[in-house]
Amino acid sequence: MIDTMELNSFKYGQNNEILRFIISSGMIDINDVQNSIEAMKRDEILKQHPYEIWESKDGKWYTYLPVENNGRILKKRKSKKDLENVLIEYYKNQRTILLKDVFQEWISQKLEYGEIQKQTYDRYTTDYHRFFDGAGISKKDIRKITEDDLEMFIRETIRNKELSNKSYGGLRLLIIGMFKHAKKRKYTEISITQFLGDLDLPKKCFTKKSISDEESVFTDEEVEKITHYIKENVSLINYGILLAFQTGVRVGELCAIKYSDIQGNKLCIRRTEVRYRDVDGNYVFEVRESPKTEAGNRDIILNSEARKTIKEIRKLNPFGEYMFVQDGKRIKEKAFSVKIVKICRYVGIKERSMHKARKTYATKLINGGVDESIVIKQMGHTSIDCTKHYYYFNNKDDEDVVKQIEKAISYQV
Secondary structure (H helix, E strand, O other): OOOHHHHHHHHHHHOHHHHHHHHHOOOOOHHHHHHHHHHHHHHHHHHOOOOOOEEOOOOOEEEEEEEOOOEEEEEEEOOHHHHHHHHHHHHHHHOOOOHHHHHHHHHHHHHHOOOOOHHHHHHHHHHHHHHHOOOHHHHOOHHHOOHHHHHHHHHHHHHHOOOOHHHHHHHHHHHHHHHHHHHHOOOOOOOHHHHHHHOOOOHHHOOOOOOOHHHHOOOHHHHHHHHHHHHHOOOHHHHHHHHHHHHOOOHHHHOOOEHHHEEOOEEEEOOEEEEEEOOOOOEEEEEEOOOOOOOOOEEEEOOHHHHHHHHHHHHHOOOOOEOOEEOOEEOOHHHHHHHHHHHHHHHOOOOOOHHHHHHHHHHHHHHOOOOHHHHHHHHOOOOHHHHHHHHOOOOOOHHHHHHHHHHHOOOOO
């Protein structure tokens, strides 16, 4: 059975580009469309009303509303529209509005208006299932959810799912989005910004995931082994991995490089591969004409070795639009990710991902004394703090570390 969220994903995602074009060109007014949708919703609700709506001799409009124990109560208003508004509000309050309903309204609207891309939609959906499936709060009408309920849910989720500060950020993003949308729709009175601002979550409540330096970057010796393997086993995928070590590109950027992106001694990063699920749940891979982040739109300076690698790549694929093409098809991100793990196994080193090659590049730049302003441009970051916090690790082996410390600390007895 197809999941409701996947159906909505298909509905809103498939014609998203066309819809945005129609709106931007002035062919339709989005406010008119929204008003038409609201009118349709009103009609659907009013069709369910079991009692007659009539105008009395006094010029007022009357109907009945059902009450407990199969009773009814007479309602009257000066106009038919005012009376219908009473009915609409009554029936809206009768139906249960769950968090999943609010989530779907919120996320579908963001996708429809082009505020998020399809892969982000999929990521939010995955996070929603991760955090909210089976949680008590997800079975409760959102109009009855209190700040105490929300605080208990957040604290229990952090504890039970052992969330780090970073993974809590994903949960927080969904909560903000859903409750802002819910307040706008008058489902709740909770001011989520104020609530989260007042929420006191000590640092010790988050799980600290310790990752050693040797798991985060490749040492010089390991890179040498990988480089030797690549030179002995020439292929486009292998050269792509080497180019990633030499430029620090993200793997999604790597597989979307075109030859036209090479401008002298610069590699212009202008696009990236994205993936999302279609209505059948299968992954779709596309090239998006923009990088992962705004800062990701950058010109990477190529050193002499990177330029040599690109020349070798041209020999293997001299005519393709994309730099990495095999059997007439663009080589996808997954192919590089799988291959680097295989190479690690073959040369006898700890398995690491393509992202670790990017972190190794950042570490080499900083250790090499490259100006910080250049480092952040090469990496596509907004600040050196981001680079140093997430991408800078010790890539020296124990012997080199001992030598450096011996040299630095020379107090004699």
